[in-house]
Amino acid sequence: MARILILANQDIGLYKFRKELIEELVKENDVYASMPNGDYVPKLVDLGCEFIETSISRRGTNPIADLNLLGEYRKIIKRIKPDVVLTYTIKPNVYGGLACRMGNVPYIPNITGLGTAVENGGLLQKITLFLYKVALKKASCIFFQNRENEHFFLDKKIIQHNYRLLPGSGVNLDYYSLLDYPTNKTINFLFISRVMKEKGIDQYLEAAEYIKKRYPNTRFHILGYCEQDYEDKLREMQNKEIIEYHGMQNDVRKFHKTSNCTIHPTYYPEGMSNVLLESAACGRPIITTNRSGCREIVDHGVNGYVVQQENSQDLIEKIEGFLKLNHENRKQMGLNGRSKVEIEFDRKIVIKAYIEEINKIYMLTEGNYNGK
Incomplete structure (x- = not known):
């Protein structure tokens, strides 16, 4: 069984938008999820994840706290020894990516949006883009959720290759089924x-x-x-x-x-x-x-x-x-x-893309991964 580590900034987003992917991954892998504690953590554990509590200031810009996060990610990677790391949102993408690069671990970041720090420009944008460029350099594959973000990273020369476009997080078409249209006058x-x-x-x-x-x-x-x-x-x-x-x-x-x-x-x-x-x-x-x-x-x-x-x-x-x-x-x-x-936008498209990229990593490394 392979070891897959997921780095995220909150439990609710990971459960609501990555649940089906996790269900697929846990079938033949040990899956670990690192994020702050929250109400949806028990649900993730029920899916088969091993929870690693990790403090993240989602909107904070304190460089000391961010360096602590980098150090925490390095400790987690050293202890878990993952075969591949999946990251979501800015701080896990940046500091998780840096930790993976330092540890020579394959990783797949997902750019879930540019964030206000990048979109608003100024010094904070320059710092964030520099960190992105360093963090993403050795990524196995970089997933983007829309074409504009992909072009932005290309124009800024943050990435050059190994990127791929997803239809966002996709949507579970069974859970969000077609409903009868209301007939009331209101x-x-x-x-x-x-x-x-x-x-x-x-x-x-x-x-x-x-x-x-x-x-x-x-x-x-x-x-x-x-x-x-x-x-x-x-x-x-x-x-x-x-x-x-x-x-x-x-x-x-x-x-x-x-x-x-x-x-x-x-x-x-x-x-x-x-x-x-x-x-x-x-x-x-x-x-x-x-x-x-x-x-x-x-x-x-x-x-x-x-x-x-x-x-x-x-x-x-x-x-x-x-x-x-x-x-x-x-x-x-x-x-x-x-x-x-x-x-x-079927979520199955997203799951298929992840499995394909994880398979590529294992063909390049051990050559014995049997993921679907």
Whole structure:
């Protein structure tokens, strides 16, 4: 049996978006998962992972803490002696990649988005890109989730070869099955995300306030953890019956059942939006921004609409356009979205790519790996 080490920055993302990959890997391998402790760790252990608690400051920029993380990864690699390491998100990609390079261990990083440090430019971008260049140099294969991120790394000469494009994290088409389209007269819109500025919450709230006045048969729902800056505003708008805030939800499918459309006006540097993939898989039209990680999932006017980022007026106009459609056209939009993700974004595509790259590593090293 081979030893596979996974480095991630949180348990919930690893479980929700890599569960099926882990299920495949544990069939014939010992799988270890390094990340901070959390509510989903027991679920990962139940899948067959051995958990290694590792502290990570996800948004911190303290160089001492980051050097400690590098040292911790080196200790883990020395103890586990993995045959291959899989990494996700910036800090595991960078410091895990450095640790693997130092230990001469094959590793496969997944670029799940550029992150604000890279996108905003300045000194922090230069430092991050330098670290990426050093960390990724000896990677066995670098996975990208969208073409724009891939081109950015090529243009900055961070990578030159051994890279591959994935359809994001893909979507489990069985778990997010096609749902019957609602027939009620009330039109329900759904926002699923952390409630924060970069996810487009301001545009969503402005649009909700405008649309509710002119179209009383609409309802605007919000699901997700709320940043403190927005708690009072959400409470106020809920009291005015402009929005309905449902907080964090472990299973959003029950909300998709009654939803007519998902609105995702994000301008956060996404890899590939799982919110949009899951919504489309359920047969729901989507309205989202014209940026990488979102526009790839929408064929404008076919399974939804693309809007300009940070543009409330454009969002309002697209919502009004959607409201003017009849029931059958809205339903067909949802069916078009389901067909698109079945062809382009099935999670099985992602699993197959990982198994292929892991097989390549073992053919180059031991030549006796029998993964599927």
